[in-house]
Amino acid sequence: MVVEASGARVLLEPEVYPVLKGSRLDYGPALKPPRFRVLRNPNTPQKCPCGRSFGRPYPGRKSPQCQAYRPMPWDEP
Known part of the structure; x- marks a missing residue:
């Protein structure tokens, strides 16, 4: 689309x-x-402060579920 x-x-x-x-x-x-x-x-009113994800409750800073700590495709060597 x-x-x-x-x-x-x-x-x-x-x-x-x-x-x-x-x-x-x-x-x-x-x-x-x-x-x-x-x-x-x-x-959705739910958004992670890191701005990488939305639609789910914010899991908390430095939580393993937080998208801010997941490598993105462009972060990979």
């Missing part, structure tokens, strides 16, 4: 669209690597 706004084109898997519908995305060119991130998701 292709979503376009403000000159940006985002490709989404069809099953992701209902979860992100109405969300506010931001492109972070200073992030390593540059990427889109979800700033606001009206589909």
Whole structure:
């Protein structure tokens, strides 16, 4: 599925669209690597402060379940 706004084109898997519908995305060119991130998701009030996950209760700082401590694909050598 292709979503376009403000000159940006985002490709989404069809099953992701209902979860992100109405969300506010931001492109972070200073992030390593540059990427889109979800700033606001009206589909769930629950969001991890690390910003990597939403839709589940915040597991707590330094909890093994916190996404902030999981390596992302771009972190791997």
